[in-house]
Amino acid sequence: MNTRLDPVLSRIDSDLDATLDRLMDLLRIPSISTDPAHKADCLKAAEWLVEDLKSLGAEAELCETPGHPMVYGKIGSGGPHLLFYGHYDVQPVDPLDLWDHDPFAPFIEERETGKVIRGRGASDDKGQLMTFVEACRAWIAEHGTLPCTITFFFEGEEESGSPSLIPFMEANKDRLSADLALICDTSMVAPGVPSICSQLRGMLKDEFTLTGPVMDLHSGHYGGPALNPLREISKIVASFHDDQGRVTVKDFYEGVQEVPADILEQWKGCGFDEEEYLSGVGMTESHGEAGYSTLEQQWSRPTLEINGMWGGYQGPGTKTVIPSEAHCKITCRLVGTQDPDAIRENLRAHVESRLPVDAKVTWNQDLDGSPAAVMNTARPEFEAARQALSAEWDREAVFAGMGGSIPIAGFFTTILGLDSMLVGYADDDDRIHSPNEKYGLKNFHKGIRSWARILDAVSKA
Numbered sequence: 001m002n003t004r005l006d007p008v009l010s011r012i013d014s015d016l017d018a019t020l021d022r023l024m025d026l027l028r029i030p031s032i033s034t035d036p037a038h039k040a041d042c043l044k045a046a047e048w049l050v051e052d053l054k055s056l057g058a059e060a061e062l063c064e065t066p067g068h069p070m071v072y073g074k075i076g077s078g079g080p081h082l083l084f085y086g087h088y089d090v091q092p093v094d095p096l097d098l099w100d101h102d103p104f105a106p107f108i109e110e111r112e113t114g115k116v117i118r119g120r121g122a123s124d125d126k127g128q129l130m131t132f133v134e135a136c137r138a139w140i141a142e143h144g145t146l147p148c149t150i151t152f153f154f155e156g157e158e159e160s161g162s163p164s165l166i167p168f169m170e171a172n173k174d175r176l177s178a179d180l181a182l183i184c185d186t187s188m189v190a191p192g193v194p195s196i197c198s199q200l201r202g203m204l205k206d207e208f209t210l211t212g213p214v215m216d217l218h219s220g221h222y223g224g225p226a227l228n229p230l231r232e233i234s235k236i237v238a239s240f241h242d243d244q245g246r247v248t249v250k251d252f253y254e255g256v257q258e259v260p261a262d263i264l265e266q267w268k269g270c271g272f273d274e275e276e277y278l279s280g281v282g283m284t285e286s287h288g289e290a291g292y293s294t295l296e297q298q299w300s301r302p303t304l305e306i307n308g309m310w311g312g313y314q315g316p317g318t319k320t321v322i323p324s325e326a327h328c329k330i331t332c333r334l335v336g337t338q339d340p341d342a343i344r345e346n347l348r349a350h351v352e353s354r355l356p357v358d359a360k361v362t363w364n365q366d367l368d369g370s371p372a373a374v375m376n377t378a379r380p381e382f383e384a385a386r387q388a389l390s391a392e393w394d395r396e397a398v399f400a401g402m403g404g405s406i407p408i409a410g411f412f413t414t415i416l417g418l419d420s421m422l423v424g425y426a427d428d429d430d431r432i433h434s435p436n437e438k439y440g441l442k443n444f445h446k447g448i449r450s451w452a453r454i455l456d457a458v459s460k461a
């Protein structure tokens with residue numbers, strides 16, 4: 001018995017219909033941030049959220065930016081101070097003909113695997129955002145107060161590059177200060193397996209052009225004596241990895257840590273279906289670094305990927321040409337404390353030291369990089385949340401890595417000095433960003449209950 005928490009959980013169960021009605025209202029607003037035609041809809045979604053936070057008793061306001069507004073709210077006093085982040089904007093819906101219903105006319109669909117909420121934004125991120133708001137509502141309805149102080153921070157430009165985010169955070173550092181940031185915009189490692197993100201990979205982008213002869217040449221006149229940039233770039237690209245799949249760029253693995261044994265043990269039992277993951281894309285085995293499991297390759301190892309290579313004649317038929325230029329696009333996923341600037345320097349030196357006489361290389365100077373975000377899982381709030389999640393989902397919650405990159409967690413650290421805890425209830429098959437997006441009703445319901453439990457547990461941690 002937890003006399004403080006149990007009535008909150010019961011209220012969440014009995015109020016589920018009204019809770020769903022509120023989510024449906026929010027889902028009906030087509031807040032597509034990247035499309036100027038939907039500017040008024042983004043404003044409408046922000047205003048809807050301000051009113052909803054006010055209905056909780058929070059002080060809430062809409063904050064103008066040069067782009068779409070931020071929603072800011074605060075409620076409670078005492079207990080740990082949590083900053084909750086979510087986004088109210090959604091991805092465009094095209095191609096519309098691949099949807100089997102109107103993306104902004106949400107409804108509940110019965111499936112063999114259970115009921116799902118259908119509509120754009122159901123999973124990313126309106127449904128996830130509302131799990132937290134509704135957990136707060138149930139606490140307040142039951143006890144008139146929350147066990148923690150909460151600052152709400154909702155963005156409307158996440159799906160369009162967040163141009164206003166950093167300036168807003170820098171101008172509002174005081175109002176956004178808290179003890180810990182919470183982010184609900186991630187998925188579970190497998191259906192029904194509650195997951196707390198332990199790290200997100202960073203990113204480095206680069207691109208180069210290798211130039212040989214000053215113009216395209218006739219392969220009859222110059223074939224033989226001419227330097228062929230496609231041949232040379234192939235050799236350089238092939239030298240980026242050894243035959244064990246390890247990146248050969250100098251000091252590339254500086255800052256990469258091995259995953260601790262207890263976390264590896266958790267990953268083994270986390271329900272990740274390796275065969276499905278591979279066979280779903282036509283692979284029979286992992287092709288990454290030898291000696292690391294598929295999950296380690298995806299979550300905790302860095303990569304250097306060739307995303308594009310081109311040059312020479314690519315039209316129909318043949319053309320007996322020796323091209324003047326060859327091109328290559330590269331991105332690296334970074335982990336641990338790998339430094340994107342140092343890696344860029346060593347990557348460029350790797351290429352330049354392999355250039356033959358008469359070849360030149362030029363680099364795209366406009367591409368950026370960001371380090372990985374490693375969560376501070378040693379904080380007591382993480383273990384408290386892990387136990388709360390385990391109780392709700394009736395199985396051990398895991399600290400899971402994530403292969404992708406979510407820049408907001410890094411900004412909370414660098415701008416606000418805040419650790420972030422990422423907990424999300426999406427499933428990998430929610431089709432976020434694609435036609436026919438859905439969110440499991442059970443995920444939504446248990447997501448609300450999970451946050452209610454986490455608030456209780458964190459307030460005692």
Ligand SMILES: [Zn+2]
Nearest residue numbers: 124125158185
């Ligand atoms: Zn999202």
